[in-house]
Amino acid sequence: MKLAIDVIKERIEEKKLFKRNRKSIEVKILAGLLYYLGLSLRKTSLFLSQFESISHESVRVYYHKIKEVLNEPKRSVRNPIAIDETKLKFGDKTIYVWSAIDVESKECLGVYISETRNYLDTILFVRGILKFCSNKPKILVDGGRWYPWALQKLGLKFERVRFGLRNCVESFFSLLKRRTKAFFNRFPNNSKFDTVISWIKSFMMFYNWILSIT
Structure with missing residues (x-):
């Protein structure tokens, strides 16, 4: 199922995913996506700061957190x-x-x-x-x-x-x-081992999201 950005935004708002909401949710989603696509934390921060000030640490947090509102795979017949x-x-x-x-x-x-x-x-x-x-x-x-x-x-x-x-x-x-x-x-x-697990899990979730909309 295609997962549009407005649906992700709505889920973030409903779940109150971020304690602070001084940055727009769209910028947070874009930050996580740009980092997944290959920009470093600092380059993502520098680019997005042209529109809204954002730290590289915030980019890291967004990348790890946004997976919580992305779709898990559905249970279905699979082969192979x-x-x-x-x-x-x-x-x-x-x-x-x-x-x-x-x-x-x-x-x-x-x-x-x-x-x-x-x-x-x-x-x-x-x-x-x-x-x-x-x-x-x-x-x-x-x-x-x-x-x-x-x-x-x-x-x-x-x-x-x-x-x-x-x-x-x-x-x-x-x-x-x-x-x-x-x-x-x-x-x-x-790095903590739990952080490594979270990073790779986030990569998987962004991978599936991009796959669903392309």
Whole structure:
């Protein structure tokens, strides 16, 4: 479903998403969107300050908060779903970002962030995306050894696919990496893990919103 800016504005007002309302809601939405699209916090702040004074810290807050009024995926019949994971840096640690993409709609059904990559992570991740499926979808995976046992445990059929139908999940990660390249694919040492999770979840929600209106 297409989600117009006026609907997002109405939801923000109803939910009283922001404690302070000295800035227009349209500017807050635009700030989050410009940051998602690739501008840095400071460049977004500088650009929007041509119209209304806004700090780079405010841009960060808007990006994290606006996801609360964007549409979650709807529960529906889905087949197949492509899943994969990629690596990012969190300070000096490696973290894994998992994603599931509906092959037909290209919608991202969920992201999951972990410090390990094993059978348990696979089960936790896939269970999270199944709540958006009214059926038991076929899962497309690569050669990761952590997939077969976990998917069989969940009663799901799967197929190993290197390219083709799995390109949609690779495209999602390409967009994500293009965005995180601005900070060298590394979240700073002083970031909290919850903040990293929120940042990636916001990216997913903005991704789905843009997908729904294009």
